[in-house]
Amino acid sequence: MENELRPVWSRIFNFNWKFGLFLVLVICIPRFILVLIANSTGNYGSIGLIMLISAVAPFLFLTKYGRKKIGLTRPRKYSGLVLALIAGLIVSFLLYYIGQSIYGNHYENWYNYIGRSYKIPTQINSHDKAILFAVVALTGMIFSPIGEELFFRGIVHASFANSIGEKKASIVDSSAFAVTHISHFGFVYINQQWHFLTTSTLIWVVSMFLVSVLFFVFKQYSGSILGAITCHAAFNLGMIYCIFYLL
Template structure:
């Protein structure tokens, strides 16, 4: 089996004609999910459903397009290694703390801090009235530890990385996929207005994208070492949990 063949997606027979266009299909799906995320985060309250729906559809992509063997090859299987999950959880939490510390060091509690922007999006998502601080924290943290990690890791580190690797090779495909992941997260900081109507600065938005690209590469390396996307989901969940804890303890 050549490296090119090893990188190919195994599509369902009904979709086999799409194999040469798989990278472009993946990019088109990423754009659709970006628009859904943007509507859910930046749009009016009546569009908030688009955010979780986008994550559900991300997770569904391999079952719609790939054969059973294809799903296994993108990492939907048990991981190898005894410490795959414990190491992944530690890496995810440490990465979130690093992002928090850097944001506080550079920008304090100002609008240029990426976690402040995310805290503002939390406030828009669920009105605080009538909910205790603990219940509010649970209501916002629990979905962030389920929908985003499962949907994004299956789609980005599973389907999209393999689709890009099919055309550009595993190494380049991984960096391209991670760059798309980073740019998508401009929806959360960079395109988000704060309560005063001001937008974060270009430099802080660029730093946020770089941090998300590097975080995505970490998730990708976890997925590669474990030969499974499941530890990457665990790392992503640990990142989101730690980020949420930092927001509620220091920025709420």
């Protein structure tokens, strides 16, 4: 029987929920803290490192068989990638309208708060703004979709699925993803003080959970982790567009 884990790791771990929990704790707790620090200092360099580590994890821990098992393979349905792109964009705009309807241009609006980290100059011409948007959008469509999907919908999901099945594993990885994103919005740093926004955080966490399930759906539909990555990248593109041009 083929082993998902490389020999050096299979001596220590089994590819099951315990291994998945180990990964979540080792990656997500430091990430949570680093994002909070970045939000207070304005230095986001460490976040890129976390995304890189998340993306590398499947290649560090898994055999070729293990990587195939988590979805690192060609899509079974390329049409699934197109649908994933459309769905990701739609959901990102839906989340914008929910935030605007309830909170307007207030920091309790998740896109408003997240957009502050982009440091968009108030006095900027349309050409320079378009260039800045392209840079931010390209970065947002590459690093977090690849890093987070290979991690959450990839190695973490598959390890839990070995123990509790696909559907329950999706609930676990989506929950981990959603809670981790409280560091991006939930604990907010405003006027040199930390605040926890109970109601808007609850909406944000539920939204992130549902979005995560959507990413998983397109992974399953396309037969490849590329389905999840594409949907995630499209969501980020829509979110960044809303922040640049609709807020």
